Amino acid sequence: NCLSVLGWGVIGLLIWAATGSSFPILFLLLVGLVQPSMWLRGRMTKRRNEIRRLMPYALDLLTLSVEAGLDFTAALARITPKLGTSALAQEYGEMLRQIRLGRSRAEALREMADRTGMGEVTAFCSSLIQADELGADLGPVLRVLSDQMREQRSNRAEKKAMEAPVKILFPLIVFIFPTVFIILFAPIAINYLSHMFGW
Numbered sequence: 146n147c148l149s150v151l152g153w154g155v156i157g158l159l160i161w162a163a164t165g166s167s168f169p170i171l172f173l174l175l176v177g178l179v180q181p182s183m184w185l186r187g188r189m190t191k192r193r194n195e196i197r198r199l200m201p202y203a204l205d206l207l208t209l210s211v212e213a214g215l216d217f218t219a220a221l222a223r224i225t226p227k228l229g230t231s232a233l234a235q236e237y238g239e240m241l242r243q244i245r246l247g248r249s250r251a252e253a254l255r256e257m258a259d260r261t262g263m264g265e266v267t268a269f270c271s272s273l274i275q276a277d278e279l280g281a282d283l284g285p286v287l288r289v290l291s292d293q294m295r296e297q298r299s300n301r302a303e304k305k306a307m308e309a310p311v312k313i314l315f316p317l318i319v320f321i322f323p324t325v326f327i328i329l330f331a332p333i334a335i336n337y338l339s340h341m342f343g344w
Contacts (some may be wrong), residue, residue: 204291
């Protein structure tokens with residue numbers, strides 16, 4: 146944050162030296178204060194969207210591996226490389242590392258939920274912790290979670306599709322409609338003015 150303020154402040158000083166106006170300094174110092182938090186927020190949003198997008202696929206793989214007879218740790222080790230270098234692969238890899246270092250599965254799951262701060266991941270971790278406590282078979286639990294996440298993804302896609310007409314309204318009003326009106330009515334207006342003023 147300090148480096149950002151310093152960098153933008155130096156740019157502001159250079160502009161002040163060239164123009165003699167102190168306003169750019171204040172404006173660029175404000176940019177320097179705000180930019181790091183905006184950048185960090187953008188990175189967090191991108192990471193969470195990536196995790197959200199891959200969760201149903203990863204859960205399907207995990208479900209198939211567990212139903213094929215692997216235990217949770219072995220199934221996790223099997224599917225993590227298939228997720229490449231994604232944010233979800235990093236989270237699963239960290240959870241797997243903690244389990245191998247001796248942490249309990251519940252502790253590793255809770256830490257994963259805390260790190261991501263996402264409702265979907267928290268629901269996934271809570272369901273697995275509860276299944277462990279009750280001694281339930283993980284296969285059916287993972288199958289239900291996978292179905293739920295696919296349904297949530299479908300609902301999000303429908304919601305975005307419904308929001309699209311509202312989002313496109315502003316560009317239509319500001320950019321498209323004026324252009325259409327100019328194309329349609331400019332010749333009429335020019336013709337009217339030429340007759341009116343005898344051009």
